[in-house]
Amino acid sequence: MPAASPTIADIARAAEVSTATVSHALNGTGRIGEATRRRVRAVATALGYGAPAAGPRTRTRTLGLAVTTFAGSAWNYVAVSYFSRWLTAATAAAHARGYALTTLPADRGAEALWHNLAVDGMLLLDSPDGDPVLRALRARGIPVVFDGRPTAPRPEDTWVDNDHAATTREVLDHLAAAGAQRIALHGGFGGEYYTRAVTTAYERWCEEHARPPIPVRFDPHDGPGHAFDEPFARGAADAVYSLYDPGGRQALAAAARHGLRVPQDLLIVCASEDPAYGTAEPPVSTVTLHPELIAEAAVAALVGLVESPAHPTPGGRTVPAALQPRASSAPRTTPS
Template sequence: MSRVSGPTIADVARAAEVSTATVSHALNGTGRVAETTRRRVRAVATALGYGAPGTAPGTGPRSRTLGLAVTTFAGSPWNFVAVSYFARWLTAATAAAHARGYALTTLPADRGAEALWHTLAVDGMLLLDSPEGDPVLRALRARGIPVVFDGRPAVPHPQDVWVDNDHAATTREVLDHLAAAGARRIALHGGFGREHYTRAVAEAYGAWCAERGRPVLAVRFDPEDAAGHALDGVLAGHGESGRPESGRTEPADAADAVYSLYDPGGRQVLAAAARHGLAVPDRLLVVCASEDPAYASTEVPVTTVTLQPELIAETAVAALVARIERPAAGGPGRHTVPAGLLPRASSHRPGPPPGTSR
């Protein structure tokens, strides 16, 4: 009768991201090891069942618990639940997990939660917006915990599963929509994170502009820039009336439309437009990727793009549970959820009066 071997010191070292010597010192109370490292190594060893006979990673009883982490800025003390996309994702994922008999644990995004990445007792993890070099993903892979991603991982492994929108197709739909409304110089308000979403949209935007000979007007989004000062450069050259200043022609690179990629971005664009005296939509067209319903009731209702967070969450939870319960049947791959353009007044210029031409 063969004996099932338990986790080794090397397994603990990989999961804790330290050397085997550090594990030995931490567990034996020897050597020069920082107390925080010593506690983390011991917690990892306990979570893996190191030293318990007849146990091995992944062979213990299921916890019937799924984990969730937003790792775009893992370790940064930011409240992602305040963002409509993540709030709606979390609500839908909780319902989907409960419907399948699982609890859902959400990890905070601050540095104090780092030990949880190595010790959290879950059957699988949902990772949202995982960037290149993601420390949470590295710890989960070392522990052999199944993962399903919202958004393509930066460096996919052969067996990875992720759920995402077709960001290239969505970007082209937005840009075509603005061009059809008369926009000729469309600025992209983004470039904040390092996740796949940001890169995919920026690449599609650049390709669309190149194909049509349009200028690339990239503006870096800043979550603290409530007044939209980052947009001043691409909106410059207009007087208070929203027309070029007296004696000047409109700059060739002044934007007549903005596509903002993040939830607060639409409000920043509106604030910048008001400061420059640009009436929306007469002088500036606006589209924002956001799940915030308040955009439907601003003074000029803002056209938004929904990434369908509820459908993405449902699909991701179903895929993760399949990986846990039927690992042999759950293969790798991408699940694509269509995004949706919700046109409103901010991206439609009023037509000319009857009997006139534009």
């Protein structure tokens, strides 16, 4: 039977405005901003308001994907190994289930995009606290599955993540066993759960082992690793655990500038999927979060929500991470 035409209430819910604002926007009345008027009309058009009744939809079922940690900033997340591998695996998993996959740019552009995006479900990667993209998707009733535990999960939320506390302890124990006494955490950049979970686990480990926490602020544009200048210059750190893909290269660059030998003077572990770390000089120990496994599990969960909305399976699914030790964190033969 023909699909029901959307109502003003449907448009108001999708656009996150009142029904009165929708009425004014569609009728050209009232005192509302022009940007709001255009957005409401765009949402109405996307929902098919005022269009002739049509038969059942025949469009290909589509899932959307967005990295919203820094949504609104024009950064190329596809250039990061973790996200590129995640995207490839998610595309294959979606296609295998008969779905197309639409990848959204980090720079959201027009605000109306998230209010009229035609998807059956959405994959959100590293969604931060107060995520405006998530708010818009919830208002439209679009199913969402998260890569990374939401910062404030609802009982009905579904996500796939690693056990970041366990992984952090594994890395810190590995560095300590290799001879590290003063381990710096290179992170604190994002507002997503990953950064907060690792930072909390690091601080607890330091307290339990009577070690001073040494936070070093990550900056994606800090190629020379100047964030390490102060702790390296005064000998405050003899090991680094970096949470982001470029961090290992930044630590190596800073060590070279300060005349520190790796691993004799400085041990390094970096969370990264970049295979180039395996051929660096020296090869850098890395933590893999297994993005392919996370992507497959997330797509499967989202398709389940789309096709069986009456039988959701909320909560988290855990994919184990893995430490890949290399020369940069090899045990020291003599104390530093």
